Amino acid sequence: MRLRISQILFTLAVTSVAAFALSSQMGSDFYVELSRGSCFGNCPSYVLSIDGAGKVVYRGTRENKFDYGDGVGSISIKQVDELRQEITKASFFDVPTPSCDEKIDDESDFWLFVKDGKDERQVYRHHGCSYTEPDSVVELARFIDDLTNSSRWHKSSK
Numbered sequence: 001m002r003l004r005i006s007q008i009l010f011t012l013a014v015t016s017v018a019a020f021a022l023s024s025q026m027g028s029d030f031y032v033e034l035s036r037g038s039c040f041g042n043c044p045s046y047v048l049s050i051d052g053a054g055k056v057v058y059r060g061t062r063e064n065k066f067d068y069g070d071g072v073g074s075i076s077i078k079q080v081d082e083l084r085q086e087i088t089k090a091s092f093f094d095v096p097t098p099s100c101d102e103k104i105d106d107e108s109d110f111w112l113f114v115k116d117g118k119d120e121r122q123v124y125r126h127h128g129c130s131y132t133e134p135d136s137v138v139e140l141a142r143f144i145d146d147l148t149n150s151s152r153w154h155k156s157s158k
Helices: 001-028 078-087 134-146
Strands: 032-036 047-051 055-062 068-074 109-116 117-125
Touching: 032 068, 032 078, 047 134, 078 109, 078 134, 109 134, 117 134
Parallel strands: none
Antiparallel strands: 032 047, 032 109, 047 055, 055 068, 109 117
């Protein structure tokens, strides 16, 4: 019985520390989260976050090296500044939300969340949509993957 109570208390403590760490990241001046969904094939599915200090956290959910595990890395402060410049260049906080009239369901999708100071926005894109205008958000997501070298955590890069 004491062992069970100890296990429960340990689990609560670990959960509380993780929640505190996440709230600390979210409370910082700058935070980016790219969440990629799966497709019917072998598309990696993951959540990738970057904080203002350059800490990169990869939480794989499908088709990744860790079989639903995590990876941690970092980018330099200079690279964080480059990311901020790319967000501005993409007009992320102002880009219109395109409509998707026709969608191919065998394609992946993603959510991109950016918090920079008081500005924050979350944008959704589905790669199976045929958008009429060039999409700076899709290019920004690619830039984030390249900047963090997220492919190192995908199964295909083993």
